């Protein structure tokens with residue numbers, strides 16, 4: 095029946111109460127159905143929606159784990175919250191909170207769990223003591239000097255030195271000792287974004303840090319992100335750097351803000367001077383000397399089954415120019431020799447048994463265990479490392495000549 099076929103009185107008569115309620119009900123159901131259908135279609139078209147939801151959940155879990163509850167976060171802050179590290183367990187969960195597919199992909203398989211405290215760092219007592227006085231104490235004892243503008247943690251700290259010498263470990267242990275929350279910010283999180291998104295994320299870094307303070311924003315390889323400005327910089331990059339600095343300066347407006355930016359770099363000469371000015375507290379984490387190398391070796395090998403004839407001093411003396419990370423690699427190699435020996439012995443035993451066609455004999459308990467690491471293992475590991483170092487030094491000019499594209 096068409097509208098014009100209805101009698102005029104039927105159209106003019108006022109609606110009864112039940113009719114109005116019925117109509118409102120139908121309108122509500124129709125509105126809700128339309129809303130959810132459109133949402134469903136948009137979600138189905140958005141390739142990142144599943145990740146967004148997972149990310150949101152993970153960010154919430156992460157916030158709960160570090161003891162922050164009831165704080166409302168924006169989408170961008172959620173993204174940054176995924177880089178939070180629990181200072182007490184020092185567990186970092188790099189999770190997929192990124193709202194952007196390409197960046198999310200990079201984090202997808204990157205679940206890492208780290209536990210770093212001062213006890214895991216050897217040979218850097220002087221740096222640790224200095225950090226204790228200048229950075230950690232102001233965070234730990236903030237209740238004592240709440241009104242003092244002088245006794246505040248520095249707003250910027252720079253750790254610099256060659257690769258593999260413990261800068262990242264120091265940063266994480268500092269956060270743990272000071273009880274700060276720790277945002278482990280990778281430059282790519284901010285720089286790979288579409289135009290405009292970088293700025294929103296940069297703002298989110300600081301707003302999140304303030305919401306969850308006390309907080310350390312850690313930027314590894316800071317020179318890749320805040321390098322010397324040049325006229326060749328992309329407009330978006332230049333704007334993002336300027337915004338980063340202005341937000342950083344903004345931390346100074348309140349004496350009660352407990353947020354610190356900590357950067358680490360192997361190339362301080364490449365860091366923008368304006369950034370260096372904002373990090374007046376610097377710590378040089380250099381290559382370890384003989385005594386420090388011996389301490390690092392002792393720490394790395396602690397808990398391992400070592401032969402009584404081990405002489406770590408000899409190894410420390412023979413590893414001039416090695417970083418802590420090199421020493422760990424050397425020890426790993428040395429420890430592997432005994433595994434290889436064990437496997438070989440096992441294979442020989444099986445072959446011998448097959449040849450004799452005899453039943454498996456009961457083996458003495460000692461044969462079930464790995465033999466201790468010996469001095470010879472360490473010396474073999476050292477030789478191997480020297481060879482590979484020589485090869486990389488030889489390869490470097492060749493590699494640098496190869497065009498990257």
Ligand SMILES: Nc1ncnc2c1ncn2[C@@H]1O[C@H](COP(=O)(O)OP(=O)(O)OP(=O)(O)O)[C@@H](O)[C@H]1O
Pocket residue numbers: 214215216217218256257258259260261262263264314358359360390393417418419420422
């Ligand atoms: N002083 C140290 N004590 C114990 N282990 C160390 C020390 N220095 C380095 N290491 C070992 O080397 C590894 C790398 O250290 P870390 O990542 O902190 O170095 P880094 O200076 O930040 O390097 P990069 O500049 O390449 O990021 C550590 O996981 C640790 O095993």
